[in-house]
């Protein structure tokens with residue numbers, strides 16, 4: 001889905017995913033979890049509809065979500081939680097920044113993930 005496209009529906013709740021800062025797919029893309037080649041093949045979801053990832057977003061613009069027991073951060077290793085929170089919160093801030101730019105989609109990921117994809121080519 002390109003930034004300007006309309007009508008991509010969330011696989012979980014069926015509502016439209018309005019913009020990149022609601023997109024779980026793009027969040028995972030900028031933090032290196034989705035291969036650029038596969039981006040257009042993956043289903044779209046709201047960030048909030050994927051609590052296992054969304055629980056790690058620590059940002060004033062993102063209302064923290066309640067998650068069910070199985071995803072609860074308190075059951076996870078604290079160092080793992082810290083690293084995940086840092087990375088995924090950076091990814092979310094990246095999405096907010098991308099809203100205001102005209103970068104090509106290949107430049108969306110955070111720098112360390114950009115380098116990785118480049119070196120594989």
Ligand SMILES: [Zn+2]
Nearest residue numbers: 010013046049
């Ligand atoms: Zn949804």
